[in-house]
Amino acid sequence: MAAPGKRGLETAEDVPAKLSALNVAKIKLSSFLQWCKERKFNVSPKVCVERERACAQYGMVVTEDIPGGEVLFCIPRPFLLSPETSTIAHILQQAQKEMGDEAGWVPLLLALVYEYNNSQSPWRPYLDLVPDFSQLDLPMFWTSEERDTLLKGTGVEEAVTRDLTMMETDFNTKALTFMQQHTDTFSPACQSFELYKKMVAFVMAYSFTEPAGKARGADGKGDGNEEDSDDENEGSSPPPMMVPLADILNHVAKNNAQLTFHEEALLMVSTRNIKKGEEVFNTYGEVANKHLLHMYGFAERYPANHYDTVDIPVSVVTSAAQSEMGEPELMAAKLNFLQEQDLHQEGESYVLGMEGILTDDEMQAVLKVLVMSAEEFKEHTEKEGWSDAESDENDDGSSPLSFEKIPNLHSCWKRILSRCAEVCLSQIGGDEKKDTSAMESGETQLSSRARYALYVRYGQRKLLHKLVQACR
Template structure:
């Protein structure tokens, strides 16, 4: 209907108004029941309901021709023709090359869209923080290590894959304009704003690579909450943002990035939620700390524990949420092994080819899940509780000053004086430590 294409009221924001005019030209249909704005949003741009919206109503429709990905840009032919040389661990190089070109080309078809981001550093991913800030503010959270790995991979990908391609095509790209700094910013842009189309339901090829990321104008305006009220649906010709629960006039329209702990939100998107509000928050207990806890047991066979460590060193970490362990089967297996006698361990190695086959096949998964829930932890065997308790305690020791963080969280005046980075880091640290504190409380012996 004609009324559906009427542009809603917007703020006095020239880039935003240019973007909305561009949306009209490319056939992106925006409902008159929503307003795109910076005012009153939880973060930068967002979408606000201008009238009550019923479940099932379409908030906007994006034609596939308006999607920005490696197949729709002016330079799509080159990356496709040379895709073998552009293979990388991330799989993002073709899209990033397209973004490098379109973002720096004055007459790009995508200019009104990309001009919404004049500086990608406003995303404030920890990759843009100084190493000193990351290591100081985020100590113990796992984020500094993840960012160091990201930056090393980005630098290697740019040096070994992107630069050789740019040198071959100087009429389209050049390393003076298309720098490592801009490439890194665009990686953050893709991390924060891209979408991936789900695999077709009838595609039963488990080894097939996931669909490459794409930029979806307008869909990336919506902010995230776990209990979202809108969802992006993919159809053969269009993508539609559909209301999945009633939205009242004046409420913000939210999409969701999935079940995301605060450390994941900060690492990938540059923001956090209040730790008390994030029902999906998690804390990791590294397997090394569980092994260290075992070595402190008075009856521990240190030589045997060293042999066990050879099998455990690649296990990573055990993930705990607000209601218990989310990797309960793995934790159950490791605890069983750490409590084995030498004879049992040798038999385990012989029968399981060094952990390749999980020995818990006959275990009741539901019972294990209950045993490692918050309700079940107090009822575990005494030794298992001691190991978990000590591993959690060792993990907490890896964070910054616990008492200082608690004082900050309890003093609103102090909180308000923190920078956004300090507040985000605090939400991550304190949320994780709160989960670990709960684990220690439940496993006291």
């Protein structure tokens, strides 16, 4: 794809073959940074974008000490890449109208496949730099055998399967149909499922979403505040958008910068003092390793990710309670009652985190019912579930299902929880002893796929073992 003359720098296609991959990368980066400068991204002179000192691909490094609360750069809203700012915005408005509430990401994906195949796209320097599909290695690109071998029992495999099914359906029934109706705009190169799939991965790994109800002056991708929205706004989050420069920053759970949304621009602001030579890290939110791998293609080494979690499926809790309590008819009645109360629904899970069971209210309510005697259950149902009006919180406000408090639970509760943990441990793939040995040796011989999958498995096992230990 030839570049517009105004760029002044060559694209990869214009670069002589004798140039090294490193030189090509430098040319792409220089072109992108010039593009940012021309559009007044106002990058602080105290930072630089580079590959050498970044933890992955490109990153931003501090060249002079920066205090907390300082703006590192801004992105004017007209240069966010979305269906509304795309050069085919007028056509995409029609797509949005035709698809209605079912549009989802499709308008953005249509914008991306068009701009990516448009040599004159105003986002050409950005799209030449990212996405680097050779580095974008989400599990959706792994073979099914790799996912089964490396990710079994972690929840990632199931999530990827759902994604691929939905992706193919959306492409065939929405995106491709629309592109075939507008062949004067969408070339045959745009009408490729493989390209569409790559663009889905691009959106998953690089996009930002402005929190619903906080369209201005709000924290952006990964602020962890999405749950603050009112219940009536649930499901009304705006679609994602691409944010050049902000998406170059890498992620760690203990970030030092954060994107904030404002009326005219988006600002990346330091959240604490950053010393010269340190990398600037944004955060994608309170994200467990399995979600990091699923959505972004990497995971953090235990115990760096203090947001790591593991799911305990409802089916596992049911099975553990049945084994512990017996009385099949009474247990069936309890399960039916809990479902009527919108609790303990098949296909859902309870969440175990670094401090204990995070979905503690739901788990407490369910365990109470599951261990009741016939008489207690009869009284409970007669009062429609209100027989335990007192608070379950400890005097200090902590949850009785934290690792610290679990040892104080009734022995029956602990036996059920311990059995749940043991079942979940048995379902995680890989060899636990080999995984532990690999972690202790520094996993230096592993491929990136094997290493990140190891981090997911190892972290989940550590949490489950911690639950077993707390229940003894």
